[in-house]
């Protein structure tokens with residue numbers, strides 16, 4: 001049954017840029033009142049102006065979602081300002097492209113805090129309100145959660161972690177008889193600023209980036225169908241069964257593909273862990 005977004009109160013995290021901005025505008029176009037949040041006030045203001053053209057009661061808050069201790073207070077403010085909540089879209093995220101052993105300790109901490117701990121903590125802070133409204137939680141994951149992408153071990157761990165959290169949350173809520181729906185949307189490479197952010201190794205992807213609008217459509221579709229996990233493009237859903245059917249072969253194939261791709265791009269293979277790194 002179609003999920004009617006008309007008049008629904010939706011919080012979109014990471015709405016100052018990329019997919020979050022597209023989600024905020026796309027869901028406002030469908031009649032929802034949007035709460036937007038991210039750190040950059042100026043970018044939020046620009047997106048809010050577009051959103052308010054469709055839903056004038058929408059609001060924006062500048063917040064660092066990586067500050068876990070502040071999330072309960074932020075959640076309370078959202079509920080106060082919007083008068084409750086019907087949908088939480090956990091979209092905010094940060095990349096980190098490094099060979100697995102080259103991540104600094106602070107990078108591991110940042111990625112796990114922003115991409116894993118924060119959406120879990122925010123979801124739990126807002127869960128009583130979503131339970132009361134019969135609401136939904138959407139997690140924007142990544143195909144990285146399922147596909148062992150090269151040089152994204154910590155990012156992939158965070159996205160796999162949030163996927164596992166969503167699955168078990170869905171089970172626990174069903175056991176409790178809660179009406180809250182939980183959905184994970186796993187995009188492939190997107191045409192957004194994320195993977196151009198500084199302090200990441202260059203990508204080896206040869207995929208054509210997807211328009212964020214395709215993910216907006218997938219989120220709306222997940223709300224309509226109630227699907228637990230949605231891959232975009234949809235053919236990605238055929239890969240995890242192949243991977244689990246022959247994990248050793250799949251991982252060997254991923255390593256061989258990566259080696260060939262680096263060669264074709266004229267880029268060096270990573271130094272072995274015993275050879276050290278130039279990174280500070």
Ligand SMILES: NC(=O)c1ccc[n+]([C@@H]2O[C@H](COP(=O)([O-])OP(=O)(O)OC[C@H]3O[C@@H](n4cnc5c(N)ncnc54)[C@H](OP(=O)(O)O)[C@@H]3O)[C@@H](O)[C@H]2O)c1
Nearest residue numbers: 014016017018019038039040065092093142189190192194
């Ligand atoms: N781009 C891709 O290829 C791709 C592929 C699969 C999945 N994804 C996922 O899609 C989601 C959106 O990413 P995107 O591609 O749209 O990238 P983006 O344009 O860089 O957007 C990331 C958003 O997250 C916000 N954010 C980051 N750290 C934050 C923090 N500590 N507190 C509050 N907000 C924070 C950023 O806002 P501020 O900087 O203003 O705080 C920004 O609005 C992410 O979860 C990402 O992992 C992206």
